[in-house]
Amino acid sequence: MSLLLSQMLLLLAVASAAPDNRCLKKCGDVEIPYPFGIGAIGANCFGEGQDCICNSTETGIGANCSLGGGFNLTCNTMESGIKKPFFGNVEVLNISLVMGQVRLLHPVSSACYNSTYNNVTYKDWSLDMRDTSYRFSNLRNKFTVIGCETLVYILDYHGSNISYQSGCVSMCRDKQSIVNDSCSGMGCCQTSIPKNLKYYRVSFDENFNNSDTRGFDTCSYAALLEAEWFRFQTSYITTNQLMQMNNNGRVPVVMDWAIGNETCEVVAKRNLITSYACISNNSVCVNSTNGPGYLCNCSTGYQGNPYVSNGCQDINECNLQSNPCSDGICQNLPGNYSCHCPKGTHGDAYHGTCIPDLPLAVKVAIGCSGVIILLLCTMCLYIVYQRRKLEEMKRKYFKQHGGYELEEKMKSENAFNKFKIFGSKELEKATNHFDDKNIIGRGGNGVVYKGVLENQDVAIKKPKIINEDLKKQFGTETLILSDVNHVNIVKLLGCCLEMEMPLLVYEFVPNGTLFHLIHESENRVPASLDTRLRIAYESADALDYLHSKASPQIIHGDVKSSNILLDMDNTVKISDFGASKLIPKGEKQFATLLQFTHGYIDPECLMTYALTNKSDVYSFGVVLLELFTGKKAINFEESEEQRSLVSTFTMLENQNRFSEILHNQVKLEANIEFIQELTILIKECLKLKGEDRPTMKEVAEELNGLRTLKQHPFVVQQNADEMESLLDGLSNVTHADSNSTFNIESKLTGWSNIQGWL
Structure with missing residues (x-):
């Protein structure tokens, strides 16, 4: 029921975000694709071909026609009768959904020396895009200065403080030093801008001016403009041609834009019925490369508008100008295509190597000798072809x-x-x-x-x-x-x-796995408690090494008894860490193959999808249960409530009956104090919250302490009957506090009890 409600809310959210069919799709010669839009559809807006500026206060500016905010444009009719789109008072030249960019026209700043009055007239322009979805493209724009003996600054303010400042100096020696298409400091200077710049103002240094003209124009110019569009001409500083051309001194500047101020990863963690903009099928989210926010693109093999429902349509690769299959037959597929050799041929149609099938009539005509020669040649060619193909596949996989x-x-x-x-x-x-x-x-x-x-x-x-x-x-x-x-x-x-x-x-490693030792060694003498403790300690110490001493640190990710190998003397060898998670210092985490095995899976990892070193601790707790009980982590032959070893342990531990499932060899050799400490250790490892579990270092130290406790010469060894009676009495022993924090020093209480016996 909740899933159905979520789907209905999602459909409502997508429908509300889609543009109304009555919205203008074009203003003059400029296409206006959604999320951009002209005005809004309101109570007094009807039909197409008109500027729909809503007169109703119910919908608000931007409703139905644009995503709102900086994506809402106006379509103004100029004195010439031509319609042009504007964002505020800035003219929009064109919009790119794929690149996530908008080209705008804005004025050129100037400083002109007046020899009559011996002064300089300044026209300093600024462009403020703060509190909008736009930022100046640091890749496609250059701050450009034109003139002689000119120093101009580009400034960015945060409040009253200058947050960014740079400058460019343009000098002139003589007319021969000024060259067309050269903007390296002689007559023309350019400099780059930083990322996420949303405001800039031009400031001319008053200590520099064009009073000594030497045949050059007495005006200097500066603007942040599209680098690819600009081509320096010497006429720009010999006349005032720059101000007379390009829309009366206006030049294009490229703005990057993005949706919101969050990354795709953050947006993906939220419920989709929020303001997620990539609503088309076959669309993907990509992070903005210039400041915060994200963009939407159509998936590979699709094109169109990813911001509207069903906006990304399949590309028919077979209808492209160049046939992608060379001489083969092309078949279009959703988001892709396939190639087939024509009837009567075979081979690699993708690379145009379709080989004609050998006709039966030719075989008969050639005769036996011809057939043999032909077959041998064909076989040789095929072998060479297959070898080359095999080598190509090897190189392909090697590169992949x-x-x-x-x-x-x-x-x-x-x-x-x-x-x-x-x-x-x-x-x-x-x-x-x-x-x-x-x-x-x-x-x-x-x-x-x-x-x-x-x-x-x-x-x-x-x-x-x-x-x-x-x-x-x-x-x-x-x-x-x-x-x-x-x-x-x-x-x-x-x-x-x-x-x-x-x-x-x-x-x-020749001696099999710990799983084999525990569960498949019926004809062998059961492993002693000392052997089990040593295996447990060596395993914990190895995992601690991966967690804290390896560089980079490694999370195993698949700790289980079948991944713990044993040498001939039962020395532990942790294996399968090649399918683990690396944690390089100072970088974000990245992972190879993450594997999980039923019965050992960290329940917190299943809920959060976050693999941590505490996930290994949980899985190791299951291994400890296997090692000291001799039972499998999951046993489908048991009843449903006893099928999981962890569930069985939890139930019996709550009833102070954990000793009932211990292996007979463990019961025979262990004392009550040892069993109590082992129970606490396993319980701490299996806590649901990872932050409540100990580290592998603490687990290793505790196991080492248990080995010391076991090997103390004053611990009295009980025979089997005496040990059984002692274990039956465990229910009268005060059970350890289940909410206690794991602390190695506090768990070594066995030593104080031994001292009391002495």
């Missing part, structure tokens, strides 16, 4: 995955980094062409093969998907990840970028 940028990066780092770019042939040979017999791991994110490279066992991961937006930086990010150096983290040795899915090459 940022291979060339990666090579430059590796050169700049000299030979200190052992990271290597492997060729596809190397990895095919290492895995026997990715034979299924060499598969050592298979999951939702990809397949892992065992291979041999340079007499070294390696693990080669082949992902199933990769974010298209992040392909270009894939190689560079893997190079950064290869710098990770920790004894409990799998070493990333290199990558292959010549295939559709880039491959990652890791060191090989």
Whole structure:
């Protein structure tokens, strides 16, 4: 019901923003596209072809015809009878929706020396666009000064204070030093302006004037104008031609415009029934490059007006002047096109390489020898073609995955980094062409093969998907990840970028995963409590290294027991951090492939779509539950209320019964104090709010403290029956305060109890 209401409100908002069909679409020779508009449709406005200035106070200026504010224009009839659009008292020359720009006409400032009265007459103009949607284009405008012995300033004020000031000096030696189309300081001077300039005023320096003319005009001129339009002529300073041409001394200036003062990212987080302007289907939002605000563009393959409903229409690429398919047959698609070879041919129609099919009659006529020769030639050509095509595809994938940028990066780092770019042939040979017999791991994110490279066992991961937006930086990010150096983290040795899915090459860890140790080792002796504690501590320490000591810092993003590998002596090796999130210092966050696994997902991350290091802490809390209970994070064989290990823990912990689901080996070796501290630690890691969870550093320190507590020589070891009776008595022990703040020092209460026993 709420979704239907939101959709209805959205339709109403879009309908109210659309221009009325009676609005003027043109003023004189100038097109007026929405969000710009001429006046408004009001109670006394009817029909087309007239200036609709609303006389009704109900709708207000700008209603129905424009987006309002600075987008509302007037259409004035000049003395010559020609209609021209104006913004205030400034004439509008043309409007561009694609570029987000408006060209205006405004006066040239001047300073003229009068030899009769020995004084200077100044005409200093300014243009104020503050409190509007316009700002002067810093790319298409130049502050231009014309004259001799002239110094002119361009000023911007915020209140009574000058917030920006620059100047330009133009000098003259003789007429030979003045050259047409040259504006470098002799007779003409130009300088750039900063971004987001919305006001400017011209000020001539009175210490400079044209009293000593030497055959030059006694007037100097200055204006902020369109650089591409202006071409300096020597006649500008030998006569007053500049003031006589171009609409009586008016020159064009280019204004950038934008919607509102917020970015696309901010607008996207809001409800769409607010004032979002990109209402057409197949439209996209782009941030303004000159000051705050955003613009709307049609998506690739579409053109039109993105500010009106259904304004972006498909471009029929097949009807363009040049056929995009060369000799092939073009078929138009929504936002794109496809190419097909004509009937009787085959090949690459996109590049005009359609090869005629070989007729059967030709084969019969040539005879057996001719057929053999033809087949051999065709086969050779096909093999060459396929090889070239394969090499082209390799280069294409290599470029898409940022291979060339990666090579430059590796050169700049000299030979200190052992990271290597492997060729596809190397990895095919290492895995026997990715034979299924060499598969050592298979999951939702990809397949892992065992291979041999340079007499070294390696693990080669082949992902199933990769974010298209992040392909270009894939190689560079893997190079950064290869710098990770920790004894409990799998070493990333290199990558292959010549295939559709880039491959990652890791060191090989031979003893399986923690998941296998916990859940699939029925015939092995259960892991001791010391082993479980060491695995937990080494894992936490490795994650702490990624969070706080790696440069840049790394969020793993997919912490689970199947991503914790074990060496022959059960030494931890954290893996799959190549699908993580990097946090470069001083820059905004960017991410590679973000993966999630049911049962380990941080619920706050699902709600906010923001992956943080506290997301790893939550997932690690689930791993601790697995490790000390021997139960799976999600078990579909259990009842619905016990299917989730986290839910089961929460229910039993609230009833002081957590010890019931502990693994028998843990019950056998642990004491009550240890179980209490472990329960508190897991509970803190699994808190719903990330800010309430501890850091991985604090988790690692707490686990180290638990190891010390476990190994204290005065802790009495209980046999199985005695331990069971002690665990049954846990319900009478005062439960730890569920709202307490996680503090490592306060959690090491076991030591004080031990001292009490002594």
